[in-house]
Amino acid sequence: MTKQSASASVEVATDPATAFRVFTAEIDLWWVRGPINFFDAARAIGMAIEPGVGGRILEIYRHGGEGVDEDVLELGRITQWEPGALLAYRSSVDDTATEIRFEPFDGGTRVSVEQSLVPGGKNAFYFWESVIPWFADRASGVQKPREIDRLGIALYYEDPTAAATWLQTAFGLDSSSQIPADTNHPAWNELRVGTSMVLLFEQKERPAGPRPIDHAVWVYVDDLDxxxxxSTTNGATITKEITHHGYRSYTATDPEGHHWTFLQSAPTN
Structure with missing residues (x-):
């Protein structure tokens, strides 16, 4: 059964009006740039939110003139705009609606996001649980966009949220926010070592074979094709052909069966 909703929150040490302004007007500064963080990562160089009801949430692309529609991808249309209190939008890329609330508490603002499947909807990609922690970095004073390194690690667990908590506690891997303590796992859990990402995904099946897929090295390249x-010319075994789901990637194994995933790098990465 398709999950009906997902929610998460972060707390930032600033007032709701400032938090709302930073979230909307400065999204391009806090949105982490990297191959898996855009819907068309091979072209995207930034993010923008147009203010007011009817405004668009956009991916910005490098080519073409200013204001040309072909140079943006509309991710959503704003349905509610209450500065310092509420931002809501309907997705243009899947069947979800999202509300982001800015609520005061002692010492700052609690920013809560809920992404829900719309009535009758079937296609949902719940990503805000993993994305909202990025905002806390900017609200805490980060002054320039953060880009992930070209080499990362993907780990697959039956319970990735529990695994993320253990890795953070036992091994000291960094996280930009508290890992959610529930069983409705986000699209991925994100830990980091410096500017390198350790991405934890749910292991939905454990295929037979001498080396089941429980981890993979992710390498971001300039020209995926x-x-x-x-790779194919030099004898790599392709286990997953090139696919495009936000990022373009393919997966191969080396002579001893280790899994490698190669992804098209974002222009800024």
Whole structure:
């Protein structure tokens, strides 16, 4: 059964009006840039939110003139705009609606996000649980966009949220916010070592074989198609052909069966 909603929150040490302004007007500063963080990562160089009801949430692309529609991807349309209190929008890329609330508490603002499947909807990609912690970095004073390194690790667990908590506690891996303590797992749990990402995904199946997929190295390359040709020419076994779901990627194994995922790098990465 398709999950009906997902929610998460962060607390920031600033007032609701400032938190709302930073969230909306400065989204391009706090949105982490990297191959898996856009819907068309091979072209995207930034993010923008147009203010007011009817405004668009946009991915910005490098090519073309200012204001040309082909140079943006509309991610959503704003349905409610209450500065310092509420931002709501209907997604243009899946069947979800999202509300982001800015509520005062002693010492700052609690920013809560709830992403829900719309009535009759079937296609939902719940990403805000993983994304909202990025905002806390900017609200805490980060002054420039954060980009992830070109080499990362993907780990697959039956319970990725519990695993993220254990890795943070036992090994000291960093996280930009408290890991949610519930069983409705986000799209991924994100830990980091410096500017390198450790991404934890749910292991939905455990295939047979000498090396089941429980981890993979992720490498971001400039030209995915050329890299694919090089891999196949030199004897790599392709276990997943090139696909495009936000980011473009393919997966191969080396001669001893280790899994490698190669992704098209974002222009800024």
């Amino acid at each position: 050329a890299h694919y040709t090089r």
